[in-house]
Amino acid sequence: MGLRVVTQWSGDGTLSEVANAVKVKYILVHCYRSSNYLARYFEEKFGIPWIEYNFFGPTQIFASMRKIASLFDEKIQERTEELIEKVYKPRLDRVIEKYRPRLEGKTVLLYVGGLRPRHIITAFEDLGMNVVATGYEFAHQDDYQRTLHYIDKNATIIVDDATAWEIEELTRKLRPDLVASGIKEKYQAQKMGVPFRQMHSWDYSGPYHGIEGFEIFARDVDMAVNGNVWKFIKAPWQQ
Amino acid sequence: MGIHHELNIKDHLECFRNDEFKKMIENKRKQFEDWVGEEKVKEVAEWTKTWEYRELNFKREAISINPAKACQPLGALLCALGFEKTLPYSHGSQGCVAYFRTHMARHFKEPVPMVSSSMTEDAAVFGGQNNLHEGLQNAIALYRPKMIAMNTTCMAEVIGDDLNSFINNAKEKGLIPADFPVPFAHTPSFVGSHITGYDNQLKAILQYMTDYFEKYGVDK
Numbered sequence: 377m378g379l380r381v382v383t384q385w386s387g388d389g390t391l392s393e394v395a396n397a398v399k400v401k402y403i404l405v406h407c408y409r410s411s412n413y414l415a416r417y418f419e420e421k422f423g424i425p426w427i428e429y430n431f432f433g434p435t436q437i438f439a440s441m442r443k444i445a446s447l448f449d450e451k452i453q454e455r456t457e458e459l460i461e462k463v464y465k466p467r468l469d470r471v472i473e474k475y476r477p478r479l480e481g482k483t484v485l486l487y488v489g490g491l492r493p494r495h496i497i498t499a500f501e502d503l504g505m506n507v508v509a510t511g512y513e514f515a516h517q518d519d520y521q522r523t524l525h526y527i528d529k530n531a532t533i534i535v536d537d538a539t540a541w542e543i544e545e546l547t548r549k550l551r552p553d554l555v556a557s558g559i560k561e562k563y564q565a566q567k568m569g570v571p572f573r574q575m576h577s578w579d580y581s582g583p584y585h586g587i588e589g590f591e592i593f594a595r596d597v598d599m600a601v602n603g604n605v606w607k608f609i610k611a612p613w614q615q
Numbered sequence: 616m617g618i619h620h621e622l623n624i625k626d627h628l629e630c631f632r633n634d635e636f637k638k639m640i641e642n643k644r645k646q647f648e649d650w651v652g653e654e655k656v657k658e659v660a661e662w663t664k665t666w667e668y669r670e671l672n673f674k675r676e677a678i679s680i681n682p683a684k685a686c687q688p689l690g691a692l693l694c695a696l697g698f699e700k701t702l703p704y705s706h707g708s709q710g711c712v713a714y715f716r717t718h719m720a721r722h723f724k725e726p727v728p729m730v731s732s733s734m735t736e737d738a739a740v741f742g743g744q745n746n747l748h749e750g751l752q753n754a755i756a757l758y759r760p761k762m763i764a765m766n767t768t769c770m771a772e773v774i775g776d777d778l779n780s781f782i783n784n785a786k787e788k789g790l791i792p793a794d795f796p797v798p799f800a801h802t803p804s805f806v807g808s809h810i811t812g813y814d815n816q817l818k819a820i821l822q823y824m825t826d827y828f829e830k831y832g833v834d835k
Contacts, residue, residue, distance in 0.1 A: 382647060391649075392647065393647050471622060474622060513713060514710070537709060537733075540726060541757045558717065559717050559720045560727070562720065563720060563726045564726035567726070581626060581627065588625065591624045592627070592630070595622075
C-alpha cells in the first residue's frame with residue numbers, strides 16, 4: 377500500500393520501535409481488548425489518532441484496507457485499490473470459489489475472546505456460513521456494542537462468560553455444524569460429535585487473519601466441517 | 616481430496632518463509648529495530664557459555680528463571696478432581712479458573728469442569744461472601760455434584776475472606792443443604808507452589824470428611 381510501518385506491538389516489537397512510536401501518524405489497533413488502552417494513552421498524551429480494523433475474511437480485509445488508505449493521500453489510495461483488485465481479490469476469490477460450495481449454509485457456534493467473537497463473523501459469512509451464536513469470556517460493555525454492528529440482531533445469540541454447562545446446552549439446542557472456540561470447549565464439543573475448530577491461540581494451525589490467514593482459515597474450517605471422521609460419530613440430536 | 620493441494624496453502628511456519636515476508640522482516644530490522652548486528656549476537660551467545668556468565672547468572676537473587684512450579688490453586692483443583700463426583704470450586708476471579716481449565720484440558724485432553732465465584736472489583740472491596748453464596752447455589756443447581764471442594768486464590772487471600780464462616784453462613788441461611796460437604800483449603804498463590812496446594816487441599820478434604828463421616832455416617 378506504500379505505507380511505512382514504524383512499529384508493531386506487542387509481537388516482534390523492540391525497544392527502539394517502541395521509542396519511535398510517538399512519531400507515527402496513525403495507530404492501527406487490531407486487538408481491541410488490550411491495545412486500546414495503549415492507543416488511548418497515545419491519543420491523550422501525544423495526540424496520535426487510532427482506528428480499529430479487521431483483517432478476518434476478504435470483505436473486512438478490503439474494507440479495512442480502504443479505511444486505512446482513506447487516512448492518507450490519493451497515491452496511497454490508488455495503490456491500495458490496485459493491490460486489492462489485481463492481487464488480493466483474485467487470490468481470495470479462488471479460495472472462496474473452492475470452499476464456499478462445500479460450506480454454504482452451515483452454522484457456527486463461536487465462543488472466543490478479545491475481538492474475535494465479532495471480527496470472525498464476516499469471515500465465516502464470506503464462506504457462506506452463518507454464526508448462530510457468539511460470545512465472549514471477558515468482554516466489557518463496549519465490546520457488546522461493537523458486536524451489534526456485525527450480527528443479525530434477530531438471529532444471533534450473544535452469550536457472556538458462558539460456563540461449560542451453558543455451552544453444552546447451547547450446542548444441544550442450536551445444533552451447529554461447527555463449534556469454533558478454545559481448548560476448554562474442544563473435547564466437550566468433539567465428544568458430542570460436533571466438528572470443532574480451535575480459534576484461540578491457533579496452537580495447531582493458523583494464523584487466520586490477513587490474506588494468507590484467510591486461506592488457512594478456509595481450509596481448516598472445511599477440514600473440520602467436512603472431515604470424514606465425523607461420519608463415524610453422531611451428535612446427540614442425530615442419534 | 617485434491618482441493619487443498621490445488622491452492623497450495625502454506626501453514627504458519629512455512630507461510631512466513633516466502634520472499635515477501637523475508638524481505639519485510641529484513642527491512643524492519645534494518646530500519647527500525649536498531650539491531651546490533653549478526654556479529655554482536657554471536658559474540659553474546661558465546662559469552663553466555665563462559666564461566667563469567669555462569670557466575671553472574673547464579674548470583675541472581677531477585678528472580679528465578681523458569682521455575683518448575685505453578686501456583687497453589689492449580690494443585691488444589693487437581694487434587695479435587697480426583698474425588699468422585701466432586702466439583703472443584705475456586706473462590707476468586709474468573710480468570711484464574713479459566714486458565715486452569717485450559718491447562719488441565721490441554722493436559723488431559725478431556726473437558727474439565729471447574730467453577731469460580733467470579734469475584735470482581737466490588738467483591739474485592741466488600742468481601743466475596745455474596746459471590747461465594749451465589750456461586751455455591753448455581754454450581755449445585757447446574758452440575759449436581761456430591762461434594763464441592765473449595766480453594767482460595769490470591770485475591771480472596773489478600774482481602775482475607777474466611778471460607779469457614781462463609782460456608783457455614785450459607786448453610787445457616789439455608790442456601791445449600793446443611794449436610795452438603797464443602798471441604799475448603801486456604802491456598803494463597805503467592806506462597807508455596809502447586810505441590811503445596813495439592814497437599815493443602817488433600818489435607819483439608821480428608822480432615823473435613825473425617826468429621827463429616829463421624830457426624831453423618833459413612834453411608835450418607
